[in-house]
Amino acid sequence: MDGFRKWLSGGMPWIWLQAAAVAACILLVAGLLALIGWRGLGHFWPSGLHEWTVRGADGGQHLMVGQLRRSETVSAERLREAGRELPEEMETVTRHLVKVGNRDLYGQDFTWVLEPDILARSQPRSLVVLQRETWGDFFGWLVGLEEEGALVVTDDAWSELGQRLARTTELRAQIDTLERDVIGSINYRLERLRLEERRLELDDRLGGEAHAELQTERAALQSEFDTAVADLESLYDDIARDSVIMRDSGGDEQRYPLSGVLDAWQPNTMGARQKTRHWLGSAWRFLADDPREANTEGGIFPALYGTVLMVMLMTVFVTPLGVIGAVYLREYAPQGAFTSFLRIAVNNLAGVPSIVYGVFGLGFFIYTVGGGIDRLFFSEALPAPTFGTGGLFWAALTLALLTLPVVIVSTEEGLARIPRTIREGSLALGATRWETLWRTILPMATPGILTGVILAVARAAGEVAPLMLVGVVKLAPSLPLDGDFPYVHFERKFMHLGFHIYDVGFQSPNVEAARPLVYATALLLVIITLLLNLVAIGIRNRLRERYRGLET
Numbered sequence: 001m002d003g004f005r006k007w008l009s010g011g012m013p014w015i016w017l018q019a020a021a022v023a024a025c026i027l028l029v030a031g032l033l034a035l036i037g038w039r040g041l042g043h044f045w046p047s048g049l050h051e052w053t054v055r056g057a058d059g060g061q062h063l064m065v066g067q068l069r070r071s072e073t074v075s076a077e078r079l080r081e082a083g084r085e086l087p088e089e090m091e092t093v094t095r096h097l098v099k100v101g102n103r104d105l106y107g108q109d110f111t112w113v114l115e116p117d118i119l120a121r122s123q124p125r126s127l128v129v130l131q132r133e134t135w136g137d138f139f140g141w142l143v144g145l146e147e148e149g150a151l152v153v154t155d156d157a158w159s160e161l162g163q164r165l166a167r168t169t170e171l172r173a174q175i176d177t178l179e180r181d182v183i184g185s186i187n188y189r190l191e192r193l194r195l196e197e198r199r200l201e202l203d204d205r206l207g208g209e210a211h212a213e214l215q216t217e218r219a220a221l222q223s224e225f226d227t228a229v230a231d232l233e234s235l236y237d238d239i240a241r242d243s244v245i246m247r248d249s250g251g252d253e254q255r256y257p258l259s260g261v262l263d264a265w266q267p268n269t270m271g272a273r274q275k276t277r278h279w280l281g282s283a284w285r286f287l288a289d290d291p292r293e294a295n296t297e298g299g300i301f302p303a304l305y306g307t308v309l310m311v312m313l314m315t316v317f318v319t320p321l322g323v324i325g326a327v328y329l330r331e332y333a334p335q336g337a338f339t340s341f342l343r344i345a346v347n348n349l350a351g352v353p354s355i356v357y358g359v360f361g362l363g364f365f366i367y368t369v370g371g372g373i374d375r376l377f378f379s380e381a382l383p384a385p386t387f388g389t390g391g392l393f394w395a396a397l398t399l400a401l402l403t404l405p406v407v408i409v410s411t412e413e414g415l416a417r418i419p420r421t422i423r424e425g426s427l428a429l430g431a432t433r434w435e436t437l438w439r440t441i442l443p444m445a446t447p448g449i450l451t452g453v454i455l456a457v458a459r460a461a462g463e464v465a466p467l468m469l470v471g472v473v474k475l476a477p478s479l480p481l482d483g484d485f486p487y488v489h490f491e492r493k494f495m496h497l498g499f500h501i502y503d504v505g506f507q508s509p510n511v512e513a514a515r516p517l518v519y520a521t522a523l524l525l526v527i528i529t530l531l532l533n534l535v536a537i538g539i540r541n542r543l544r545e546r547y548r549g550l551e552t
Helices: 002-009 014-044 078-082 158-202 208-239 274-288 303-331 339-350 354-377 392-416 422-427 433-462 497-507 513-545
Strands: 050-055 061-075 092-099 108-115 116-120 125-132 139-148 151-152 242-247 253-257 261-265
Touching: 002 014, 002 513, 014 261, 014 274, 014 513, 061 078, 061 108, 061 139, 061 339, 125 242, 139 158, 139 253, 151 158, 151 433, 158 242, 158 261, 274 303, 303 339, 303 392, 303 433, 303 497, 303 513, 392 433, 422 433, 433 497, 433 513, 497 513
Parallel strands: none
Antiparallel strands: 050 061, 050 116, 061 092, 092 108, 125 139, 125 261, 139 151, 139 242, 242 253
């Protein structure tokens, strides 16, 4: 009994309780990440194609080709209430969710199949998956190839399809470069030329010489544009040359231009090495490609790009503002009731809902400040807004305001940890107050500052609600950073991983198709946040070791 009292009075129960709580948190986080990773990364693994002979509602038999996504056991009574006829002795039924693809033919990607309705099943090695730009995947058999409408006679149609797909992929890359980089840049310069002409007109400086220079430059750009369009038409003629003939599970032949086919594979013939290579390629395309099919297909590169750029810009804004605020409160402000009130106000700001910051950013930054900037500096573009609408700059500034209390509090804590003797010693050696602050205090407080930055980055990367009001969109036609002067376009709208998850998960009409992309995007957002934090943690640890001697 005495031993138990001694163990209790020594505080050991609280230590064990804290250890158990930390272990539970770690297990929960690890379980969540494992679930997201398994569901997200598994999406890119090439699933096998099955062929089932299924009994239809009319009692007849028909073929079905598809990928088995998941199976579950349901009550037979539940199915009877839904109108299915099942034997009375049957209590439970296994049903399978099958991705049948061919959305252009069947109108839906997925269907449920009851186990008692499956009469035969097999996995033919000749089944093919066509990944298309539109209408999702096609499942069926390769029949042949056509070149300019004529049937291509070959002994190995599958090998021939691979060669022609490689040619199509190369042409598609050339078209993309021409459309996005060349023609996009010409259109951007033509628009800037139009705005420059409008500005000269508003300033009453559009004289004969200026007008002639603008016309000459416009003619040169128009000539460049015509040449690019001619090249583009030629590429479109080349890419439209080939078509593939496929047979669906109903026995009908379908013809698809290879210009709309992104990839093709035979999953039932692939070994582990081929599947791994395919998985790596699919994962890379998910990171590097633009989204398609209302964000339910394709990649997430614009969202990834926008998220990282916005967080970095937010960090540039919030760090100096937070440090200046904390230095004033700790080093210069008289410690009295007013300063205490300011500290309470800063702490309370950390608890304000993020959507309130979004409303403030919309009203103050965009409508007030952005509208004023447009009237002063971009009057030639009015009534079309330049900074008077949501964009990267206002989104970063709004999130900087949202995370500012975190940086201030953390920096103040870092400043408070510095011994008073350090300050007095520096002043005693003849340094001014500013020199003491700049050369001694702030470097020693850097670990605390970076702790606040880490917390700010973690929160900013995951915020969605305020961004929906100040610049994030479902699809952004152009990236905020490109090769056109001034290279960084703060006024442009952008995509964000958090909003992409919300859009795909809750706004998509094809829920089953979007579900794996939600997991994959969520996993990527966690990894991005983790990487940004690891960089800041590495810098903080290095600085902490550097100034550890001064603290002691």
